[in-house]
Amino acid sequence: MTLPSELENPVPAKLAVEHVSKSFQTKRGNLQALDDVSLTVGEGEFVCLVGPSGCGKSTLLNLVTGLDEPDKGGLSSDGLKITRTGRERGMMFQEHALFPWLDVLGNVLFGLKLKPHLTPAERLQVAKFYLELVGLKDFIHANIHELSGGMKQRVALARALAPNPRLLCMDEPFAALDAMTREHLYADLQDIWSRRRKTILFVTHNVREAVCLGDRVVLFSPNPGRIREEFRIDLPRPRDINSVELAGYATRITRALKSHTGTTPSAE
Amino acid sequence: MKRVVTSVLFFAGLVAVWQALAAAGLWSPVLLPPPGDVAHYLLKAVKDGSLLEASLVTLGRLLVGYLLGCLLGLPLGLACSRVQALSDTIGVLALGLQTLPSVCWVPLALLWYGQSETAMLFVVVMGTLWSVLIAVDNGAQSLPPIYVRAARTMGSHGLHTLIHVVLPASLPFIVSGMKQGWAFAWRSLMAAEIYVTILTGYGLGHLLHFGRELNDMTQVIGVMLIIVVIGLLADKLLFAPWERFLHRRWGTGR
Numbered sequence: 001m002t003l004p005s006e007l008e009n010p011v012p013a014k015l016a017v018e019h020v021s022k023s024f025q026t027k028r029g030n031l032q033a034l035d036d037v038s039l040t041v042g043e044g045e046f047v048c049l050v051g052p053s054g055c056g057k058s059t060l061l062n063l064v065t066g067l068d069e070p071d072k073g074g075l076s077s078d079g080l081k082i083t084r085t086g087r088e089r090g091m092m093f094q095e096h097a098l099f100p101w102l103d104v105l106g107n108v109l110f111g112l113k114l115k116p117h118l119t120p121a122e123r124l125q126v127a128k129f130y131l132e133l134v135g136l137k138d139f140i141h142a143n144i145h146e147l148s149g150g151m152k153q154r155v156a157l158a159r160a161l162a163p164n165p166r167l168l169c170m171d172e173p174f175a176a177l178d179a180m181t182r183e184h185l186y187a188d189l190q191d192i193w194s195r196r197r198k199t200i201l202f203v204t205h206n207v208r209e210a211v212c213l214g215d216r217v218v219l220f221s222p223n224p225g226r227i228r229e230e231f232r233i234d235l236p237r238p239r240d241i242n243s244v245e246l247a248g249y250a251t252r253i254t255r256a257l258k259s260h261t262g263t264t265p266s267a268e
Numbered sequence: 269m270k271r272v273v274t275s276v277l278f279f280a281g282l283v284a285v286w287q288a289l290a291a292a293g294l295w296s297p298v299l300l301p302p303p304g305d306v307a308h309y310l311l312k313a314v315k316d317g318s319l320l321e322a323s324l325v326t327l328g329r330l331l332v333g334y335l336l337g338c339l340l341g342l343p344l345g346l347a348c349s350r351v352q353a354l355s356d357t358i359g360v361l362a363l364g365l366q367t368l369p370s371v372c373w374v375p376l377a378l379l380w381y382g383q384s385e386t387a388m389l390f391v392v393v394m395g396t397l398w399s400v401l402i403a404v405d406n407g408a409q410s411l412p413p414i415y416v417r418a419a420r421t422m423g424s425h426g427l428h429t430l431i432h433v434v435l436p437a438s439l440p441f442i443v444s445g446m447k448q449g450w451a452f453a454w455r456s457l458m459a460a461e462i463y464v465t466i467l468t469g470y471g472l473g474h475l476l477h478f479g480r481e482l483n484d485m486t487q488v489i490g491v492m493l494i495i496v497v498i499g500l501l502a503d504k505l506l507f508a509p510w511e512r513f514l515h516r517r518w519g520t521g522r
């Protein structure tokens with residue numbers, strides 16, 4: 001089987017977030033979700049954003065994907081200003097957000113059908129390629145409600161990868177899963193990332209998860225949402241979440257997080 | 269199979285009770301004819317073709333009016349759910365008119381269109397349109413926003429999102445709205461046919477009306493039975509497959 005050019009890896013995106021602020025009007029007044037946040041992410045880099053809930057992590061991803069607009073500052077991808085959503089920047093949500101009116105294959109095909117240059121046969125080939133990549137080849141025609149939580153997130157990952165984005169945002173994608181399922185997914189995600197070079201922004205409140213996956217871990221603190229500190233993780237891949245070196249990093253980062261926020265994040 | 273047997277036994281029991289009541293002679297057979305007499309009327313009406321013709325006339329009117337009502341109600345409902353100005357105008361109008369029992373449209377239709385097919389059509393469309401519109405509008409408005417957001421990150425925008433996300437996501441509401449619209453259309457058409465004699469074709473409602481004029485209870489009950497059966501068949505053939513599909517896909521229901 002020859003892979004269509006559609007399956008070639010595009011060059012991953014470079015992301016620049018410059019002095020971005022975003023606030024929301026709430027009943028209790030003006031809420032500063034992000035305050036003067038700057039961040040650059042290199043080509044193909046895997047960056048994890050960590051912080052207690054409410055510190056603006058999801059807000060930042062919404063700005064990066066173009067689902068929302070900043071009040072101040074700007075975001076750009078490869079030097080081009082981000083003004084709206086586009087399939088070169090994919091998103092995976094905490095709730096799987098799969099479409100219940102489509103089966104597994106239909107969900108993965110959704111984004112591919114928006115690419116007019118592909119023939120139906122090519123779309124099918126691409127969709128099957130990604131379903132195989134996430135290990136769900138035998139569930140192509142399953143309904144969404146028939147899948148376990150872990151399988152749903154795998155479908156969501158395949159669906160987000162299928163349009164071949166150059167940047168992938170992942171918003172606590174594994175938070176609702178049990179520990180065993182999560183460990184499988186850490187391994188698989190690292191494997192997929194090494195094969196399908198993407199720039200990834202990964203949000204989590206789980207420090208070990210961040211250390212296991214990220215090239216870099218960025219710490220946020222709330223009220224107002226700010227970046228406080230960054231850690232480079234120099235561990236060889238693939239990483240095992242239960243390794244001693246990883247635990248060492250996690251302990252240091254957890255301590256830093258506590259000193260910035262005064263709260264204890266999840267240390268699972 | 270077991271369910272079929274249960275149903276058949278139940279209805280056989282009903283007929284037996286009816287037969288027993290009629291045989292007891294408590295009421296005059298003019299008021300409560302035995303089931304055999306009604307069956308006799310039905311057989312006769314099937315043979316001389318009057319029943320089939322009336323059913324076809326009625327179903328024809330119903331189908332055309334219903335489809336027209338859905339064709340208008342679906343896009344209008346979708347539009348109302350997306351555009352605030354439409355929701356504040358057409359949406360409110362629909363909400364008001366939907367509370368109006370559809371038989372109330374009959375006098376107006378008669379004055380506007382006379383004793384004509386157009387009057388019939390108008391009544392059926394009014395019965396369908398508003399409830400379909402409101403169901404679609406409500407359905408599309410109560411969608412979790414995450415579906416549209418997810419679609420946008422995959423490159424979907426505008427009309428594509430409306431047709432490929434909002435519409436299918438609202439399907440459960442749309443089907444129940446269309447079912448309700450069907451029930452309203454059916455009721456309003458019967459009312460119109462009983463009320464209005466028109467020369468272009470006698471429907472089931474007219475047969476019912478003539479049965480009363482002739483003091484023929486077998487005809488009244490016979491036609492009522494047919495109306496019930498058509499209603500049941502519509503439910504089982506038109507809507508049940510959709511509902512089964514939705515339950516299977518969404519994982520709802522039993």
Ligand SMILES: Nc1ncnc2c1ncn2[C@@H]1O[C@H](COP(=O)(O)OP(=O)(O)O)[C@@H](O)[C@H]1O
Nearest residue numbers: 024025026033052053054055056057058059060
């Ligand atoms: N659409 C919104 N309207 C009002 N407030 C919001 C909205 N989105 C986020 N917020 C608020 O902004 C803050 C940051 O939210 P979020 O980015 O979701 O945090 P995180 O993902 O880090 O938990 C929170 O206090 C949240 O309540």
Ligand SMILES: [Mg+2]
Nearest residue numbers: 057058059171
């Ligand atoms: Mg969040």
